[in-house]
Amino acid sequence: MNRDDFPLLSDDIIYFDNSATSLKPKCVIDKMVEYYSKYPANAHRGDYDLSYKVDQEYEETRELVKDFINAEYLEEIIFTSGTTDSLNMIINGFFANLLEQNDEVLLTMSEHASNILPWYNLAQKKGIKINYVPLDNNYYLTMDNLKKTVTPNTKVISIAGITNVIGDIRPVKEICAWAHENNIFVILDGAQMVPHVRVDVKDLDVDFLAFSAHKMCGPTGVGVLYGKKELLEHLEPTTLGGGMNESFDNPYEVVLKELPTRLEAGTRNIAGVIGFKEAIKYLNNIGMENIHKYELDLRKYLINKLLLLKHIDIINIESDSGIVTFNVNNIFSQDVAYYLNKYNICVRAGTHCAKILKSSVGVSNTVRISLYFYNTYEEIDNLVELLSNYDKILKEMI
């Protein structure tokens, strides 16, 4: 759907790497060009019309994001450079101060590097413990396994809403309800979730949420850190500098601004934030429910076709998102990706930044198809036709 809105799709390209980043509709590109062409001033700075215009445009995005995830307050929306930045701020600005030696964080083996490496760092520096909830036979996170892994020392659960290799949707609402009964915080890595399904932070009751604009038709270099206001008040800035301070007469008399500005030091990615606004409007116009339903229909169509190919081993036959991960028998995933590239089909090969998942799945590298609403049944037909001929893959992969 909506293919005419995407300049790249006028070329003969089939783009199936949407978990890495999404394509950008013309309205987002145009909005960024508008900023750079018509009011390229800094935000929160000047008393002149151009700067005031920038403030308006920038803050309108915050309002749209707030409504998009149904946050309670504008102050709960912090603009960052992306999910990685958001997660690092949450972990280093909040949990680094809260957690003590032997306190535990609960992760899973299918988390993205961005939700593992900052915790490794904290484990090294503060002696916190990292525990992993075992995944079930489908590599899903279940409530039973989660409850079994929690100990009296567990202080925080940090998980992706949708994982980027398996594509399962985690029972976030149930996890939050149970975690909060047990005084455990929940961080939601929404990088693969917010672009594809409706996320309502009040309904889910998550404490923190991180996501990126570029995976949801927005610009690169923009992300969102959501936190409950009472928690964000205690999140210490990990970056200090311009824009976020009230006064700094000497090292002992530094006064910072209120939320959200306190956590947005320096000149932000203004063009990106303003462009992000158009992306949210765009997704709202299509409707997140429609996007999710269409992706599931596409996925089912793809899976049913791949299941007929004996030389294809699908890692995640069952999944609730548009992610399909597979291997072609005895062919290295990267060679499959190169083969498809010859036909202008973009897919990802590798570990997909979930490098510790391989010990659970038993396969280190895979080919990943990740769908979005602008993909079509015809594109899937083209892909499956190319994958159906094993000898052709073998012949043309080099």
Place this chain on the structure above:
Amino acid sequence: MNAEKIRNVIMDNYQNPYNYQKKHDGYQMVNTKNNSCIDNINLYIKWNNDVIDDISFDGEACAISISSTSIMIKNLVGKTKVEALKYIDSFDKMLNCENFDKDLLKDAIVFKNMGNQGNRKICAYLPLMGMKKAILEK
């Protein structure tokens, strides 16, 4: 070499890689990989002073990287450090469309066209990067 012959040499070295095995005692081990893809190869080199007595390898990599490693090993065993560096230099020149020594590279000339494919150029060069590292570290 025609396209069919090139393909056969690459596939033969990919499907039956020469000296694909891990080695331990008496071997220098170097790992070679790059940031832009998932190829990951360990080279195991046995030296007799400045002469390469033996090379073997293991790891996970694409058809181009595996076959380039296999061919490199066939070409370098018995060579001195200086000769190995000349081989690496010639391979580098071939990938960059400069004049190179065909006699030195032997079957490795099958990778000549990889120089025009940015994303596969590094795959072909990967084992040579490792070998260069091994020589410099020795």
